[in-house]
Amino acid sequence: MLAELMIPVIIFFMAVFFAMGSGVMVVCSKNPVHSALWMVSTLFSTAIIYLILQFDFIAAIQVIVYAGAIMMLIVYVIMLTSVDEEVRRKYRLRLYQIVGLAFIVIIFVELVKTGSSHLTGWEGLDWKHIPETFGSVKYIAHQLFSKYVFPFEVVSVLLLAAIAGSVVLAKKDKKD
Amino acid sequence: MIKYVWLVPFFPLIGVLINGILGWKLEKINKGIIHWIACGAVGLSFLVVWMIFRELLNLPPEHRHFEIIVYNWFTSGVLSVNVAYLVDPLSITMSLFVTGVGFLIHVYSIGYMGHDEGRYYRYFTYLNLFMFSMINLILANNFVLMFLGWEGVGVCSYLLIGFWFENKEFASAGKKAFVFNRIGDFGFVLGMFLLFFSVGKYTDIYTLNFYNAMSHVKFIPVAVASAVGILLFIGATGKSAQIPLYVWLPDAMAGPTPVSALIHAATMVTAGVYMVARCAPLYLHGHSAMEIVAIIGGVTSFFAATMAIAQYDIKKVIAYSTISQLGYMFLGVGVAAFSAGVFHIVTHSFFKALLFLGAGSVIHALSGEQDMRKMGGLKDKIPVTYWTFLIACLAISGIPGLSGFFSKDEILGKTFASGHYFLWFLGTVTAGLTAFYMFRVLFMTFFGESRVEPDVAKHIHESPATMTVPMIILAVLSAIGGYIGVPHLLGGSNRIESFLEPSFSYGGIETENLFHHVPAGTEYFLMIIAVLVGLAGIYVAYLFYMKNKSIPENLVKKYPTLHKLLYNKWYIDEIYEAVFEKPGHFLGSVLWMIWDELIVDGIVKGVSNIVRGIGCGLRFVQTGSVQFYAVGVLLGIVITVTYFLNF
Amino acid sequence: MHSHVVVLFLSAFLFSIGAIGVLVRKNAIIVFMCIELMFNAANLALVGYSHFLKSIDGVMLVLFVLAVAAAEAGVGLALFVLLFRNKGTIDVDKLNILKW
Numbered sequence: 001m002l003a004e005l006m007i008p009v010i011i012f013f014m015a016v017f018f019a020m021g022s023g024v025m026v027v028c029s030k031n032p033v034h035s036a037l038w039m040v041s042t043l044f045s046t047a048i049i050y051l052i053l054q055f056d057f058i059a060a061i062q063v064i065v066y067a068g069a070i071m072m073l074i075v076y077v078i079m080l081t082s083v084d085e086e087v088r089r090k091y092r093l094r095l096y097q098i099v100g101l102a103f104i105v106i107i108f109v110e111l112v113k114t115g116s117s118h119l120t121g122w123e124g125l126d127w128k129h130i131p132e133t134f135g136s137v138k139y140i141a142h143q144l145f146s147k148y149v150f151p152f153e154v155v156s157v158l159l160l161a162a163i164a165g166s167v168v169l170a171k172k173d174k175k176d
Numbered sequence: 177m178i179k180y181v182w183l184v185p186f187f188p189l190i191g192v193l194i195n196g197i198l199g200w201k202l203e204k205i206n207k208g209i210i211h212w213i214a215c216g217a218v219g220l221s222f223l224v225v226w227m228i229f230r231e232l233l234n235l236p237p238e239h240r241h242f243e244i245i246v247y248n249w250f251t252s253g254v255l256s257v258n259v260a261y262l263v264d265p266l267s268i269t270m271s272l273f274v275t276g277v278g279f280l281i282h283v284y285s286i287g288y289m290g291h292d293e294g295r296y297y298r299y300f301t302y303l304n305l306f307m308f309s310m311i312n313l314i315l316a317n318n319f320v321l322m323f324l325g326w327e328g329v330g331v332c333s334y335l336l337i338g339f340w341f342e343n344k345e346f347a348s349a350g351k352k353a354f355v356f357n358r359i360g361d362f363g364f365v366l367g368m369f370l371l372f373f374s375v376g377k378y379t380d381i382y383t384l385n386f387y388n389a390m391s392h393v394k395f396i397p398v399a400v401a402s403a404v405g406i407l408l409f410i411g412a413t414g415k416s417a418q419i420p421l422y423v424w425l426p427d428a429m430a431g432p433t434p435v436s437a438l439i440h441a442a443t444m445v446t447a448g449v450y451m452v453a454r455c456a457p458l459y460l461h462g463h464s465a466m467e468i469v470a471i472i473g474g475v476t477s478f479f480a481a482t483m484a485i486a487q488y489d490i491k492k493v494i495a496y497s498t499i500s501q502l503g504y505m506f507l508g509v510g511v512a513a514f515s516a517g518v519f520h521i522v523t524h525s526f527f528k529a530l531l532f533l534g535a536g537s538v539i540h541a542l543s544g545e546q547d548m549r550k551m552g553g554l555k556d557k558i559p560v561t562y563w564t565f566l567i568a569c570l571a572i573s574g575i576p577g578l579s580g581f582f583s584k585d586e587i588l589g590k591t592f593a594s595g596h597y598f599l600w601f602l603g604t605v606t607a608g609l610t611a612f613y614m615f616r617v618l619f620m621t622f623f624g625e626s627r628v629e630p631d632v633a634k635h636i637h638e639s640p641a642t643m644t645v646p647m648i649i650l651a652v653l654s655a656i657g658g659y660i661g662v663p664h665l666l667g668g669s670n671r672i673e674s675f676l677e678p679s680f681s682y683g684g685i686e687t688e689n690l691f692h693h694v695p696a697g698t699e700y701f702l703m704i705i706a707v708l709v710g711l712a713g714i715y716v717a718y719l720f721y722m723k724n725k726s727i728p729e730n731l732v733k734k735y736p737t738l739h740k741l742l743y744n745k746w747y748i749d750e751i752y753e754a755v756f757e758k759p760g761h762f763l764g765s766v767l768w769m770i771w772d773e774l775i776v777d778g779i780v781k782g783v784s785n786i787v788r789g790i791g792c793g794l795r796f797v798q799t800g801s802v803q804f805y806a807v808g809v810l811l812g813i814v815i816t817v818t819y820f821l822n823f
Numbered sequence: 824m825h826s827h828v829v830v831l832f833l834s835a836f837l838f839s840i841g842a843i844g845v846l847v848r849k850n851a852i853i854v855f856m857c858i859e860l861m862f863n864a865a866n867l868a869l870v871g872y873s874h875f876l877k878s879i880d881g882v883m884l885v886l887f888v889l890a891v892a893a894a895e896a897g898v899g900l901a902l903f904v905l906l907f908r909n910k911g912t913i914d915v916d917k918l919n920i921l922k923w
Contacts, residue, residue: 012829013829014825016829016830016833018842019833019837019872020833020836020837023836023840023841024840025835025843026844026853026857026860027840027841027843027844027847027848027853027857028854030906032850032852032853035853035856036852036856039856041861042837042860042863043863046863046866046867049833049870050832050870053826053827053830053870053871053874054827054874055870055873055874055882058870058882058885058886059828060902061889062866062889065860065889065892065893066863066889066892066894068861069893070892070893070896072854073896073897073900074852074856074896074900076900077852077900077903078852078877078902080904080907081852081903081904081907081913093847097846097847100842100846101843101847104839104842104843104846105839107835107838107839107842108835108836108838108839108883111831111835111838112832112835115828115831115832115835117847134856134877135879135882139879140879140882140883143879143883144883144886146891147883147890148883148887151887155890155891156891158891158894158907159890159893159894161894162893162894162895162898164907165901166897166898166900166901167901168851169898169901169902169904169905170901170905
């Protein structure tokens with residue numbers, strides 16, 4: 001019984017650590033292809049976390065759109081441009097980069113500090129209060145086509161513009 | 177018909193729109209279309225006014241007052257202004273002769289402007305626009321619409337004075353007229369504001385409607401009423417060319433002669449007199465303003481007459497004569513003889529328009545010559561012009577039986593009766609001077625041996641029928657026009673006075689003590705004096721310019737200073753130049769160099785330099801490196817996060 | 824401590840890692856991926872809060888973020904292709920001609 005309860009928790013924490021690890025690897029890999037693959041793994045781990053948090057639809061979308069479509073596109077573009085490994089910088093970080101890193105540290109510390117008050121003992125995955133239908137496709141669809149119908153339409157126009165824009169940008173100029 | 181009064185300004189407006197928009201095309205097709213449209217529009221207006229006039233005559237006098245609201249122009253707070261037309265004896269009398277004389281002069285223009293190629297349509301557009309504005313000025317039932325017309329006629333006057341704008345002198349004459357009118361308009365606007373404010377303050381009725389405001393004007397203090405009257409009169413001095421703003425009118429003769437006849441003699445320049453008459457209750461209440469009107473009018477009439485006697489340009493003489501006659505009109509309204517003033521407006525518009533048209537005909541015959549020293553002996557060559565001109569001269573000189581006699585005598589008689597003996601004396605002397613300079617023109621132009629230059633002399637011809645017929649009609653009117661106001665003394669009933677009286681006497685202001693009773697014998701005596709003075713003027717002119725031509729030359733030799741003074745128009749233009757223009761020019765230069773160049777430009781350039789300096793410094797932020805920009809984004813995030821998580 | 828706190832920590836971590844990547848990497852595509860990582864971190868935070876507050880709004884926002892990210896990826900990657908075609912490189916250090 002305990003083991004049955006523990007399995008999702010274990011999966012949850014594994015997904016969290018895996019997401020962290022592959023996130024670091026995205027930044028650290030020399031080869032962009034490796035980077036992309038680590039990215040896919042991050043997205044996958046995130047999808048698992050969504051799933052555990054009962055947002056199955058979002059998890060599916062995450063895998064289909066992000067891991068499936070966008071990362072696919074990125075890999076294609078890597079193929080079109082440079083599969084070479086990145087040459088490491090021969091010089092030290094520039095001043096602005098150091099300042100930027102300092103900023104990042106500040107942001108991270110601020111964010112963690114806010115959450116640190118909740119850093120008590122582990123109390124579980126907090127499933128009980130969530131209704132079954134909360135993250136379901138039906139519920140989200142209902143929201144999407146009622147309350148969020150205007151942003152939905154706007155986003156559709158944005159996607160259309162993006163399609164047209166990318167076609168215009170990427171096509172070869174016939175005159176050349 | 178009265179409710180269709182809006183048709184009166186509407187027809188010329190249609191003319192303006194058609195000729196203004198399509199005129200350039202129509203002129204290429206056929207010039208006839210243009211003048212048919214323009215003259216037809218004014219003719220129709222005249223017919224409408226005539227019908228309204230007939231209808232008005234059939235009504236009992238106390239009901240002769242209508243206000244036709246066309247639409248609400250604008251409403252702002254307590255002020256509501258309608259485009260609305262006032263039909264009462266005064267406005268109808270004015271619009272009757274304005275449209276009538278206007279129509280005749282439109283017809284005359286067909287012949288006079290016939291040789292002007294390429295902007296025939298523009299001339300008639302301006303002329304119709306003038307008629308539209310003038311009718312609005314006259315028929316308006318409130319100050320704002322009147323001011324619209326007031327400004328409109330000013331613009332048309334400017335456009336038509338500078339009609340031959342290639343000539344720089346003509347163009348600047350237009351500008352001069354405009355600037356002097358602006359000075360007057362400033363006073364007019366201030367007067368309007370003050371009236372609106374003070375009537376509103378003392379009676380709580382905020383209105384710019386004439387009848388409404390004038391009926392309540394008796395409740396405001398006399399001093400305020402006088403101030404309003406003086407301010408409005410400043411506007412009138414600009415528009416009607418009185419001291420001190422008269423100097424534009426002689427220069428306005430640069431325009432085509434029909435324009436001088438229509439705008440600068442018969443109609444527009446009388447707008448000031450009309451306005452004073454329109455505000456009769458105000459001036460009766462603020463009697464010091466009225467006193468000023470009378471004094472300015474009397475003095476102007478005398479001074480302008482003295483200037484007229486030494487001019488050689490035929491149109492300039494008539495222009496000064498116009499100023500002088502306008503002075504008479506102001507003298508009339510200034511002594512509360514409003515109907516006499518308006519009566520003189522009407523008769524003056526007949527004979528002065530005729531004088532200008534006659535002068536125009538002479539100029540036309542002499543291929544543009546305006547100097548009287550190069551005329552002479554034209555009597556037999558252009559007989560129609562001569563006879564009509566003679567009638568006009570007799571009328572303006574106040575020869576009994578002709579129109580000028582009745583109106584001028586009415587004014588002088590009322591002036592005497594109101595106790596302004598000095599002004600009466602000035603007016604009588606002016607009558608003599610008027611007769612003198614008008615007959616001087618007549619003798620120099622039509623009599624004696626010809627001094628015309630030989631190559632011009634070959635082309636002398638009588639004007640076409642479009643020009644002579646209006647002149648003949650005006651000559652008839654000048655001759656008989658006075659019979660609408662034959663005084664009681666001479667067995668008449670002074671119909672114009674009884675017709676106009678309701679337009680002045682509704683303000684509820686005591687007017688009984690304004691005029692003393694003058695015995696009939698004294699009145700006869702005054703009349704005879706005026707006539708004798710006029711005849712004396714004619715005789716002196718005959719003596720000087722027909723019988724013994726050496727007299728004027730001897731006089732010039734004997735009194736060179738006086739002649740120079742008169743010839744140079746008392747040096748008023750030069751004085752204005754020295755007193756206003758030179759300091760203005762100097763002030764302008766100083767302001768230009770110190771205020772504009774140093775301070776304003778300094779600030780503007782300084783601001784731009786500061787911005788440029790900052791930009792020069794800041795452009796190094798634009799490193800072109802994406803990651804550098806990303807640091808900027810991160811800084812934003814840091815600030816946001818820190819703010820929202822800590823505060 | 825419930826699961827959403829862990830999710831929020833993960834979100835902060837991934838966001839910072841992504842930001843570091845944006846700052847230090849030279850390959851434009853990797854920079855782009857790091858931005859996607861930051862997007863993802865934001866999504867995580869939204870989902871975490873949605874779960875915590877039992878409100879669907881956060882999830883809806885995630886959906887829109889996904890759509891916008893897809894649009895951005897389409898245009899952005901097209902730009903990289905164009906850039907590579909014209910400049911022969913997508914090294915952000917070398918692409919700095921748009922300056923003062």
